[in-house]
Amino acid sequence: MFGLPGLMCTISQNNQRTDPVEVYGPVGLRKFLRVSLELSRSLLGFSYTVHELECLTSQYPDDWNKRWKVDHSSSYQCHPNEKNGTTLKPDQNSIWNLFSDDKMQVSAIWLKHRIPSFGFIIQEKPLPGKLDPVKLKARGLKPGPEYGKLKQGLCVTLPSGEVIKPEEVMGPPRPGRKVVIMGDSCDSSELYKLGHDADVLVHEATLENDLKDSALEKGHSTPGMASKLASELKVKQLVLTHFSQRYKPMSADIKEGDETVKKLRLEAMEILRDDQVVVADDFMSLNIPMKSAIS
Amino acid sequence: MFGLPGLMCTISQNNQRTDPVEVYGPVGLRKFLRVSLELSRSLLGFSYTVHELECLTSQYPDDWNKRWKVDHSSSYQCHPNEKNGTTLKPDQNSIWNLFSDDKMQVSAIWLKHRIPSFGFIIQEKPLPGKLDPVKLKARGLKPGPEYGKLKQGLCVTLPSGEVIKPEEVMGPPRPGRKVVIMGDSCDSSELYKLGHDADVLVHEATLENDLKDSALEKGHSTPGMASKLASELKVKQLVLTHFSQRYKPMSADIKEGDETVKKLRLEAMEILRDDQVVVADDFMSLNIPMKSAIS
Numbered sequence: 001m002f003g004l005p006g007l008m009c010t011i012s013q014n015n016q017r018t019d020p021v022e023v024y025g026p027v028g029l030r031k032f033l034r035v036s037l038e039l040s041r042s043l044l045g046f047s048y049t050v051h052e053l054e055c056l057t058s059q060y061p062d063d064w065n066k067r068w069k070v071d072h073s074s075s076y077q078c079h080p081n082e083k084n085g086t087t088l089k090p091d092q093n094s095i096w097n098l099f100s101d102d103k104m105q106v107s108a109i110w111l112k113h114r115i116p117s118f119g120f121i122i123q124e125k126p127l128p129g130k131l132d133p134v135k136l137k138a139r140g141l142k143p144g145p146e147y148g149k150l151k152q153g154l155c156v157t158l159p160s161g162e163v164i165k166p167e168e169v170m171g172p173p174r175p176g177r178k179v180v181i182m183g184d185s186c187d188s189s190e191l192y193k194l195g196h197d198a199d200v201l202v203h204e205a206t207l208e209n210d211l212k213d214s215a216l217e218k219g220h221s222t223p224g225m226a227s228k229l230a231s232e233l234k235v236k237q238l239v240l241t242h243f244s245q246r247y248k249p250m251s252a253d254i255k256e257g258d259e260t261v262k263k264l265r266l267e268a269m270e271i272l273r274d275d276q277v278v279v280a281d282d283f284m285s286l287n288i289p290m291k292s293a294i295s
Numbered sequence: 296m297f298g299l300p301g302l303m304c305t306i307s308q309n310n311q312r313t314d315p316v317e318v319y320g321p322v323g324l325r326k327f328l329r330v331s332l333e334l335s336r337s338l339l340g341f342s343y344t345v346h347e348l349e350c351l352t353s354q355y356p357d358d359w360n361k362r363w364k365v366d367h368s369s370s371y372q373c374h375p376n377e378k379n380g381t382t383l384k385p386d387q388n389s390i391w392n393l394f395s396d397d398k399m400q401v402s403a404i405w406l407k408h409r410i411p412s413f414g415f416i417i418q419e420k421p422l423p424g425k426l427d428p429v430k431l432k433a434r435g436l437k438p439g440p441e442y443g444k445l446k447q448g449l450c451v452t453l454p455s456g457e458v459i460k461p462e463e464v465m466g467p468p469r470p471g472r473k474v475v476i477m478g479d480s481c482d483s484s485e486l487y488k489l490g491h492d493a494d495v496l497v498h499e500a501t502l503e504n505d506l507k508d509s510a511l512e513k514g515h516s517t518p519g520m521a522s523k524l525a526s527e528l529k530v531k532q533l534v535l536t537h538f539s540q541r542y543k544p545m546s547a548d549i550k551e552g553d554e555t556v557k558k559l560r561l562e563a564m565e566i567l568r569d570d571q572v573v574v575a576d577d578f579m580s581l582n583i584p585m586k587s588a589i590s
Contacts, residue, residue: 001334002331003297006298009297010540029334031330031334036327038365039323039324039327039365041363041410068333068338070333071371080363115336245305245309
C-alpha cells in the first residue's frame with residue numbers, strides 16, 4: 001500500500017497515460033491515497049477512482065476499536081484528479097465481485113490476518129480457438145487476408161457468395177488463465193471457493209515450517225501451509241513471497257552460515273515438484289503460457 | 296516522502312530498534328506519517344517524533360491556496376508510538392537550525408521549486424587530533440592502555456605523579472566532514488550561506504543542459520546548474536541524482552540509441568574534474584574519508 005502513491009506519480013510522469021485508473025482495496029485506501037497525493041501536491045495526468053472493499057465483521061480482531069480507533073472514512077474534499085468510487089460489499093458467499101469485462105473477471109476473498117487482508121483472483125475469459133487448417137481447406141480458403149478476418153471473429157464471403165462464419169473453421173475455444181495473488185495470511189481456506197486449477201498462486205511464506213507457531217501468531221504462513229494449499233487446489237505454479245528478513249534473497253551476497261530463501265523453497269518442494277515452486281524476487285517477471293484447447 | 300512509513304516499519308521489524316526516531320520535514324509530514332501508519336495499522340517498536348519545518352511565505356507559489364486547498368495540520372489523535380514534536384521556524388538568516396550535539400549540527404535552507412522544498416546541511420563537529428608519537432615519547436609514555444585513555448580524552452597519571460592531559464600529547468583537532476543533501480530545486484542559491492567546502496553535495500540534475508528551460512519550468516536543475524554551484528562552493532564531490540526517466544541508469548540493459556545518465560555526468564564534467572562527479576544509483580553507498588588536521 002505504501003508504494004501506491006509513488007507508483008501513480010511514476011505512471012503519470014513517465015508513461016504519458018491519460019486513461020483513467022481504477023484502484024481496488026480495503027476501506028481506508030481512498031483516504032490514504034487522497035492524503036498522500038494531497039500533501040505531496042501530486043497532480044496526475046489521468047483521473048483515478050478508488051473502489052473500497054467493505055470488510056466482514058469477522059475480519060476485525062475483537063479489540064479493533066478498543067486499542068486504537070482509526071478513522072477510515074474520507075469525508076473531506078476529493079483530490080483534483082479523483083472521481084467518485086464505490087463501496088463493494090461481499091455477496092452471500094463472502095466473495096467480492098470487483099470487475100468483469102469480455103476479457104477477464106476479478107474477484108476477492110478474505111484472508112485471516114491480524115488486520116483485514118484480501119486475496120485477488122484474476123480469471124481470464126475463454127479465448128477463441130485457433131483456425132483449423134483442415135476445416136479451412138475443406139471450405140476452399142487459402143492463406144491470406146481472410147484468415148485475419150476470421151481470427152478477429154468476422155465472417156468471410158467467398159467469390160461463390162458462400163458465407164463462412166469463424167466458428168465453422170475454428171477449433172474449440174481455449175480456457176482462460178487464472179492468476180491468484182494473496183495478501184498477508186495465516187489461513188487462506190476461503191480460496192477453496194475460487195482457487196482451483198489456478199495457473200499461478202502467489203502466496204506468502206514468511207517463516208520456515210519449524211517456526212509455524214511464530215508465523216501464525218503474527219498472522220503469517222509457512223512454505224508447508226502454502227504448498228499444501230497449492231497442492232490441494234491443483235495449482236500449476238506456486239510463487240512464494242513476503243519472506244522474513246532473516247532469509248537472504250538468492251541475489252544477495254551470501255556468506256557461509258547465512259539463511260536464505262532456498263530453505264523456504266526446499267520446504268515447499270516437500271509437497272510440490274521442483275518446477276512448481278518459484279521464489280519471488282524484486283523485479284522478477286513470470287511468463288504464464290496460453291492454454292491449449294481441451295479436445 | 297512516500298517511502299518513509301515503509302522505512303519506519305522495516306526498521307521496527309528487522310532491526311529490533313527501541314531508540315526513539317526523530318523525523319524532520321516540511322509542514323504536513325506529521326499528518327502524512329500519522330495517516331499512513333494508522334490506516335496500515337502499523338505499530339512500531341520505538342517511539343517517534345515529527346519536527347515540522349514552517350515554510351517561508353515566499354516558498355509558496357502565488358496560487359498555492361487558490362487552486363487546491365490542502366489541510367496540512369494534524370489536529371486529531373496521535374499515533375500510539377508518536378511523541379509530541381515541534382514546529383521549527385527559520386532564523387533571521389532564513390536558516391532552519393534542526394539539531395546539534397557534540398558530534399554534528401544539522402541545518403536546512405529553502406530551495407526554489409514548484410512546492411516548498413528544502414536542502415539539508417550536515418556538519419560534523421571537529422574531531423580530536425591524533426596522538427603525537429614525538430610528544431608522547433618526550434613525556435616518557437610507551438604504547439599501552441594509557442594511549443587508549445588519552446584517545447578517549449582522559450588524563451593519565453605517570454608513576455612519578457606527573458599528570459598528562461590529552462591535549463598536551465595530541466596533534467591539532469581534525470576538521471569535521473560536511474555533507475549537503477538537496478531536495479528538488481531550480482535555484483539553490485541559498486546554499487551559498489552554508490555550503491562552502493562541503494565534502495559531498497547531493498544535487499538533482501533532472502534534465503540535460505539543452506533542456507534547461509523545461510527543467511526550470513518544472514522546478515528542476517541541469518548538470519550545468521549543479522556543477523556551477525559545486526564549483527563555486529569548492530565542493531569536493533558532486534553526486535548527481537533525481538534523473539528524468541528518459542535517461543537510463545548505467546546498471547540498466549542499454550541499447551544503441553538509448554540516452555543514459557552518462558550524458559548528464561559528461562555535462563557536469565565540463566565544469567568539474569572527472570573524479571568530482573558521481574552519478575547516483577539505487578543502493579549506492581559512498582565513502583567519505585576522514586580529514587587530516589590542518590597543520
